[in-house]
Amino acid sequence: MISFDNTETAFKHKSNNELSKAWWLFKFIGNNKLVALSKPFAALAARIGPTRWLIQETIYAHFCGGTSIRTCEKTIAHLAEYNVGTILDYSVEGKESEADFDHTCDEIEATQNRALLDDNVPFCVFKLTGLARFALLEKVSSDAALSEAESNEFEHVRNRVERLCKKAFDDGTRIMMDAEESWIQPVMDELMLEMMQKYNGERAVVYNTFQMYRHDRLLKLKALIETAKTQNFNAGIKLVRGAYMEKERKRAAELQYSDPIQPNKQATDSDYNQAIDLITNNISCCAVCAGTHNEESSSFLVKQMAEKGIKANDERIFFSQLLGMSDHISFNLAAASYNVVKYVPYGPVKEVLPYLIRRAEENTSVAGQTSRELDLLTREKKRRQKDSAT
C-alpha cells in the first residue's frame, strides 16, 4: 500500500537551498497577519521593479512555472526526471473582451502544440471564463432567451471550445475544462457532453470537471456514465472537491435559493470517494484525473485500482496536484509508477497575482497549527541534517 510519509522521495527534486527557500516561504505565508497585511499592497508590489523581483524569486518561483511556455521548459524537464507530468495552466484571469478571449484560445492552442512534442505534457486545460464573458455564460446557463448579438457571441465561444477539443482529438492528446461557479456550470456541462460525444469514441480526449462539494454532482456523474455506456463513448472526468464554497454559500443566501454545497466536509469526502468507486467500477468507459491534495482520497483511489485489477500506470487514471503543493503525494505516487501530473500555472507576475494570493491564503495556519506543507518541509530538513551528521 502506498505511503505518503516518505519525505525523502517527496523532496528529492529539491536541493538543500531550494528546500530552505520553500521552508521560509511557508513560514511567511503561514503567518495570517503577514498575509493579510501584504494583500492590499500585492498588486502595487507586482508593478514595481525591486518588489516584483522579490515576488518573482519567492512565491512566484515556488508556485509558477514561468512567464511563458518557453520559460516553463525547465520545470517541465525537472518534473519529468521524476516521472511527473505537467499541465500548463495559463493563469491569466479576469479578461472580458473578444480579443482577449481569442488571445487566450491561441495560448491554450500553444500549450497543445507543446503537448505534441513529448509525453511530458499529457493534458492541456482551459477555463471557459477565459474564452467567454461570465455574464453571457450565466445567461445561457439560466436558459434565458439570447438576443441576436448574444447568440452570435455564444457561437464564437462554441467555436473556440470546438477548436481546442478537435485539436486534442486530431493530435492524440487530452484536454480538460476546469469547473467554476455553479451558476455557469450548466452551459459547461452541455458543451463538454457534446464534445465527449464527438471526440471520446475511442478513448477519453475531453474531460469535464466534477466538484464533489456540490450535493447534486454524484447523480450528475452517474447520469454521464450511463449516457457514455448507452452511446458508446468514454466519459472523461476530472474529479475535485471544489474551490468556491464561500462564494457559493453567500450567493445562495443572498438570492434565497437552496445551498448547492454539501452540508459538511464529511459529506463532500464521502461523495468524492463514492465517485472514485463509481468510476473505477466503470473503468471500461471512463477515465479520471483525480485533482486532490487529500491523502485519504489518493490512497482510496490506489486501493480501488488494486482491488479492481487496474494497473498503476493505466492511462485512464491520473493523479494531479498543484505545483509547489503536496509533493509528498505527487512524488511518492510517481515513484510507485502511478500517473501523476502537476498543474503548472504560468503567466506574467502581475497577471497571476490573484492565483498566488489564493495559494498564500490557503496555506495560512489554522488555529495556530503549522501548515501541512511546513510540517513536511521541516521533517525533510531534519532528516537531511541527521543524514549528513552520520
Ligand SMILES: Cc1cc2nc3c(=O)[nH]c(=O)nc-3n(C[C@H](O)[C@H](O)[C@H](O)COP(=O)(O)OP(=O)(O)OC[C@H]3O[C@@H](n4cnc5c(N)ncnc54)[C@H](O)[C@@H]3O)c2cc1C
Ligand atoms: C489539480 C487540481 C485541479 C483543480 N481544479 C479545480 C477546478 O477545476 N475547479 C474547482 O472548483 N477546484 C479545483 N481544484 C481545487 C479543489 O476543488 C479543492 O478546492 C482543493 O484541491 C482542496 O481540496 P482537496 O481535495 O485537495 O482536499 P481537502 O483539503 O481535504 O478538502 C478541502 C475541500 O473540501 C471542501 N469542504 C471544506 N469544508 C467543507 C464544508 N464545511 N462543507 C462541504 N465541503 C467542504 C471544499 O471543497 C474544500 O476546498 C483543483 C485542485 C487540484 C489539486
